[in-house]
Amino acid sequence: MKVKALIAMAVSLGLSAAHAQEMSDEAIKERTKPYGELNVAGAQTAAATTAKARTPEEIFNGACAMCHASGLMGAPRANNAADWQPRLDERGLDGVWQNALNGINAMPPRGTCTDCSDDDIKATIEYMIEGI
Template sequence: MKLKTWLTVAATALTIFAAQAQEMSNDEIADRIKPLGKVHVAGAAAQGDTAAAGGAKSGEDIYNSACVACHSAGVLGAPKFQVAADWQPRLDDRGLDGVWKNAINGINAMPPMGTCGNCSEDDIKAAIEYMIEGI
């Protein structure tokens, strides 16, 4: 009999506590459900990217921020930065447009747009032009 009484008291207290814990103002609810991040759609200009920076990103800037990790060392067969022996066969085989398309769409271990999630296609082209400069 005592067990039943204690369980009833505990259930009642838990119900009252839970009901009060759920009471939130509209502002508190809006704050809890606000987005935590942003979605970037390929091909669309990212909010505040180049405009906030005061102009377009250079190929060198893009290379140093997104491409250097793989293309400086030739990771998984990536053509090395300004190494003609790595780039020339690709350029001869596909041409510059084909190399651009591979970078934009991805090829082998390279994901589409490389590791630059906020780059435009023109940014990728600028980075490639920087990587093959002088070849």
């Protein structure tokens, strides 16, 4: 009886040690994630939102508005001709589209909408400039 109790204790200690090991492996994985996966909470929320939302307006509101509504970090403001016209004159729609896909300066690749297709991004840019 006493031996059984000791074995039970040893087993449960062993299990919790294994569990602790698992936890710290997880913690290490979390800490050693590639930099690109560490994202601001807002961007993660945006990506989660746009995973379901597919109209350009929804993509804009979910992923782009946080910068392109107010001009954060120099982002060209949506439907603001003064912000967009020089870029369109210089590179055309295809040029700004390529930069949006690849990222440029403070503009993150795909504007953080990692699951947006190339066409989703183009349609969202058209939505952003349709009023200029």
